[in-house]
């Protein structure tokens with residue numbers, strides 16, 4: 001039975017179990033590491049009998065250690081076989097490091113930037129007249145920080161955030177709500193920090209009207225300008241014409 005257990009610190013590369021007549025034996029190999037350069041990589045092989053670990057090889061120690069009376073005798077025998085010890089010690093570099101490197105390359109190193117959306121909604125209570133929701137969508141991995149700024153300073157009160165919600169497709173989303181009382185001239189921003197972003201992403205809230213309204217006004221204004229130009233042209237033409245007719 002093979003087991004791949006993905007963890008920042010531990011890859012259980014192999015776990016072999018064997019059960020006969022009520023006896024249960026396991027052989028567990030682990031690659032343990034924290035630093036990304038894998039310098040601290042440790043290879044551990046444990047032999048477990050009826051849930052009791054009897055011997056353990058630890059690559060940092062370089063030999064087997066026994067934990068039960070039977071374990072002591074096996075450890076002693078195995079430690080006297082230098083070729084066998086060297087072969088187990090080599091697994092740290094031949095098995096653990098390539099496996100860990102593969103995990104970094106295929107999973108742990110992957111990051112996806114969030115897509116941000118900032119919108120205004122009706123507040124649920126009447127403590128404050130305004131409420132904003134800052135949403136971050138489709139990011140990976142899970143850890144993220146969403147905060148609110150007023151003129152560059154963090155707002156701590158009246159902020160409610162959801163947990164990071166799993167989209168079930170490896171991506172996550174999160175929503176943060178801010179209830180506030182708008183003041184003229186202030187700048188409210190939503191700031192998102194995530195491993196995929198070299199710098200925090202800051203989104204300023206634009207309190208003016210929504211884009212559709214702005215577009216309507218822009219179309220109306222263009223019509224007005226066009227109308228004014230035509231009217232002016234007509235007036236100039238009329239003036240010229242009437243000036244020409246005069247004696």
Ligand SMILES: *[C@@H]1O[C@H](CO)[C@@H](O)[C@H](O)[C@H]1NC(C)=O
Pocket residue numbers: 042044058059060061
């Ligand atoms: C392996 O041995 C080192 C050095 O004694 C120790 O610090 C480490 O905790 C051991 N690891 C395990 C999993 O027993």
